[in-house]
Amino acid sequence: MKCVSHQQANQLLHNRFIVVLGDSIQRSVYKDIVLLLQKEKYLTASQLKSKGEMSFEQDCLVEGGCLSQMHNGTQYREVRQFQSAHYLVRFYFVTRIYSRYMQSILEDFRQGLKPDIVIVNSCVWDISRYYSNWTDDYKENLHKFFEELSGTLPEETLVVWNLAMPLGERLKGGFLVPEIKHKAPQLRYDVIEANFYSGTLANAYGMDVLDLHFQFRFSLHHRTKDGVHWNALVHRRITSLLLQHAAQAWGVSMPCPLTAVEHTEATAQQPVFGNATKPAGMCRMEGAPTYHCPPPSNYFSNMDYLYRPPHHSEPYINYCHEHVMRSRHTRRHYAPYTHHRPSHYAQHGHY
Template identity: 35%
Template structure:
């Protein structure tokens, strides 16, 4: 994994509005880029659990929109804000014709999930680990058809199962820093 410095990320994202749409996992992956914009340290596990929806300096706006549905009034209002307000320069996990053609639209495939303590590996219930692979295939195919950039985070982080926190779904700060490095390399 290449290492990034706070100075590198500040330079790369200078005057770029980054918007991330998604669930609690996407909220978690938003936190490391925000942290590295501030300094080279990692977020603590407690900080990863906290909520960050908006970060802004004079040159680095980052906004997270928590989504629980594919379509809702909330999503429509977010897209209307994009259409009438400042347009994102980079958007992760969204689509929409309201975005500027200059906007880098990235579809981030779902990351793998780990096993909970005591779970029998031969009989995982629910079968989410395998479902994610299938869902990633279909959603990535659609993203490619619509000419979106796709980052296969499932592939990149497939061996990071030990980097999961107790819920076996969310990741620790080391996995998030790896994610940030991959994302910044793609934006660059």
Template identity: 40%
Template sequence: MNETDDRFVTMEDARLLFRNRFVVFMGDSVVRSMYKDFVTLLQQEQLTVNEVDLRPKGEMKFKGDRLIEGGDLIKEGKTNGIGYHEVRQFQVDYYMIRYYFITCCHGAYMESILEDFQRGMPPDIVIMNSSLWDITRYGAMSVKMFEVNITRLLDRIKEVLHPACMFIWLTTLFVSSEIRGGFMIPQIAHKKDSIRLDIVQANWFATMKCKERELDVFDMNFRMRRWQYSEMIKDGVHWTPRGHRIITTYLCSYIADSFQEKISANFAYTGQLPAVIIHRDPNVKQYPEEFWKKQIESIRKLK
């Protein structure tokens, strides 16, 4: 599919909204597809050609981005295990978008990412979800472990991220009653009847913990229910390119409202769960225009 839709966020809107802002996505393969649609939108309004463009993992390049860590860069290759890592980055002109693949919302690997933010360039916006792997891949106590880990994560987020940084926790999208493909490995097949209820519990718990800490929550699970039958693909977990552009439009609408900026898309983003939206001064940015000009010059010299 390569048509545009006048209800969607436009390339011009996205470029204005994310200019001079460092955006980080963290999460599973669904979040990786969100990242890929953002990268696509900053360059063209047409959707990616088909779902095959969104689904691959660990490839060296995607529409001008580059693989920084994991994936095809390591000899172990692309696995479906909890130890799989992948870090991607798209950087051009005044835009930088990074993606981290994670299978657990808090642990040693997440601490290394937070250390990246402290030692290197801290982000302006962090968009994160990590529940589906957390509640299925860590044994009989996976859901309880998630509740402990999400609490630790959010405490660390408050400690590490700059006050000007916008952290958005996404509620986990629902899955089909019949999941196919690489996610549903034999070791967790017994969870297929309980996983949807576990997602509801995890979403509620994470939302409450974010609300306690005044961190933004976007109820993606609720907003995407109307699109389940038209935009979810046959594996019961992932979404079509059009589905991801709908997700991108919701997110951009939410972020624009938080920064009190106007965009042409007008998708409502209120959800079933009690969300938190924190309004911010649009003129307060961690990195002024001069910083990005120096970044651009450095990149051009490397080329």
């Protein structure tokens, strides 16, 4: 797969507010987006493993993490934020899809800036740390979350529900405290069941569903030794899937990238996706849109191209997107920050 480049990510997300909600996998999704907005590099192994640090690639820790007690409990908090002149990216660590803490996050959206993109998943903690019979509780919390989220965000906000990634047979993740180690052999099957519930409900509430479990079912060699987390190549692939989908939702053509990503020690022993044999789960489905390559000569000539109605592409209502369960309705052209946006958030302050 040809990954989205630094330059394409910059242009697509120019003056956009991106929010990522979820566990440690979602934290790495946030980190890869922040890194790609600044340079053509992959995350290092140490960056993928770190949590709660004061700063990552010029972002800042706003709440929780090393500012308070570091632990693996369900009350762990971590809020991170990357802000520049034209980007605002925020991450909230959550261990349950609906709780008092999640209600406070939704209140942030009501009182503050409205996100342009919300990328969210909560699954493994929900089904392992709260109830042995998790099904009814998880379904109820999903209903509450989707209903409240729908009433909080404007219609133009793109909400992407990521299905949980495949788990290994032997797990060593931080969420797997001694009290629940007996659940480890069954957990990978519970994730499949939970993905069915969450994907179906997200679809029913009009959210877009990105099936990461399906996408990476044949990429298990890129999973780390703990059986839970994934390497930098997979996270760049996830970022590319998300940004390609956002481009399609906004009716923007996403051509093939022209630049190669600089390798780090985290990827030196692994082939890049573009040079490796494409797994069966990553092939293009019939009827999916074609990304044009090379781009027009004037494609990168103006940073605000996103805000002009594109003449060479159509919103994704007109065809079935290959990575989502359903195609959303056509969105109005939405560019809330076309002019200079005053800084509502201090570089290292509270939101």
